[in-house]
Amino acid sequence: MAEEAGFPTISMGNAADRMAHIKPPRALLVKFARGSMFGEPGNVKRQRSILMDALEALKTMTKPGTIQELPYQWKKPDPK
Amino acid sequence: MGIDLERFRIAYDKWVEESLQEYRAGNYKEIIKRYPLIVSDGVPWAPYRGRPSEQSFALVTSGGLYLKDSQQPFDTDSIHGDASFREIPKTVRREELGIAHAHYDHSLAEEDINTIFPIHRLNELENEGIVGRVANTHYSFSYVNDVATLVTKTVPKFLSRIKGEGVDVLILVPV
Numbered sequence: 001m002a003e004e005a006g007f008p009t010i011s012m013g014n015a016a017d018r019m020a021h022i023k024p025p026r027a028l029l030v031k032f033a034r035g036s037m038f039g040e041p042g043n044v045k046r047q048r049s050i051l052m053d054a055l056e057a058l059k060t061m062t063k064p065g066t067i068q069e070l071p072y073q074w075k076k077p078d079p080k
Numbered sequence: 081m082g083i084d085l086e087r088f089r090i091a092y093d094k095w096v097e098e099s100l101q102e103y104r105a106g107n108y109k110e111i112i113k114r115y116p117l118i119v120s121d122g123v124p125w126a127p128y129r130g131r132p133s134e135q136s137f138a139l140v141t142s143g144g145l146y147l148k149d150s151q152q153p154f155d156t157d158s159i160h161g162d163a164s165f166r167e168i169p170k171t172v173r174r175e176e177l178g179i180a181h182a183h184y185d186h187s188l189a190e191e192d193i194n195t196i197f198p199i200h201r202l203n204e205l206e207n208e209g210i211v212g213r214v215a216n217t218h219y220s221f222s223y224v225n226d227v228a229t230l231v232t233k234t235v236p237k238f239l240s241r242i243k244g245e246g247v248d249v250l251i252l253v254p255v
Contacts, residue, residue, distance in 0.1 A: 001124065001231070001235050001239070002124075002126075002239065002242075002250055003124035003125055003126040004124045004126070005126075005239045005243075006126050007126055007239075007242065007247065007248070007249065007250050008126045008127065008128040008248075008249050008250075009126075009249070009250045009251070009252050010249070010250075010251055010252065011252040011253075011254070012251075012252065012253045012254065013254065021117055021119050023119075023120055023122075023123045024123075024252070025123055025124055025125050025126075026128075033185075033188075034184045034185065034255055035143075035184045035185050035186065035187075035188050035189055035195070035196060035255050036188040036189070036195040036196065037195065037196060037253050037254070037255070038194055038195045038196070038198050038201075038253075039195065040188075040195075041188050041191035041192030041194075041195055042191070042192050044194075044201070047194050047195075047198050047201045048201050048204070048205070050198075051198055051201050051202060051205060051251075052205075052210075054251055055132045055205075055210070055211070058128045058132065058249065059128065061128075064123035064124075064125040065123040
């Protein structure tokens with residue numbers, strides 16, 4: 001409803017099946033459990049990376065319903 | 081928009097009636113399978129224009145966050161959930177926040193609130209000029225089944241707040 005009112009959104013998600021129902025306009029899919037969309041507690045660098053991914057997605061996602069999977073793994077270093 | 085609220089209300093009232101006993105017994109997994117989930121027939125879309133460094137951002141979480149000293153916790157007992165929202169200032173400190181949401185494990189968020197509400201990271205991006213402005217106010221929702229109230233009462237109020245504050249973009253973080 002925010003989009004209909006003119007506000008672009010970027011959504012986080014961790015369950016492809018739920019997202020298929022909710023149909024977010026732009027979404028980033030992570031492999032993290034419920035209650036921790038931005039990864040491990042205290043992983044400042046990763047939290048920042050995901051926010052940067054979100055800013056990038058706003059610019060690059062031009063088709064409604066685009067979902068991009070992020071490569072981050074719980075407690076593993078970020079891919080280069 | 082592609083939501084038939086009248087149809088939802090009828091299905092929802094029936095779901096509440098049929099599920100209340102099991103809800104009270106804590107059988108959430110079973111009753112949620114029967115929940116009359118709304119599947120929108122289209123994807124809403126507001127084109128993104130401009131640059132993050134010139135825009136205002138607000139976070140929206142469904143993590144059940146509230147300010148312990150000044151706000152009521154969300155209702156975590158009702159089968160309807162709680163269709164209201166809480167306004168969280170950008171300057172919030174972890175110790176000021178409570179979590180009222182009975183349907184996810186809070187332990188990671190308790191340890192670091194940025195796992196569901198990355199306000200401190202967003203403030204850092206503002207300080208570095210990567211985002212233009214972090215809104216003074218951010219928003220938390222909680223567990224809610226009563227989508228009719230959410231759509232007819234809560235969302236209009238929420239939209240009027242973000243318009244009033246000149247927010248350009250929303251970052252949505254469900255739990």
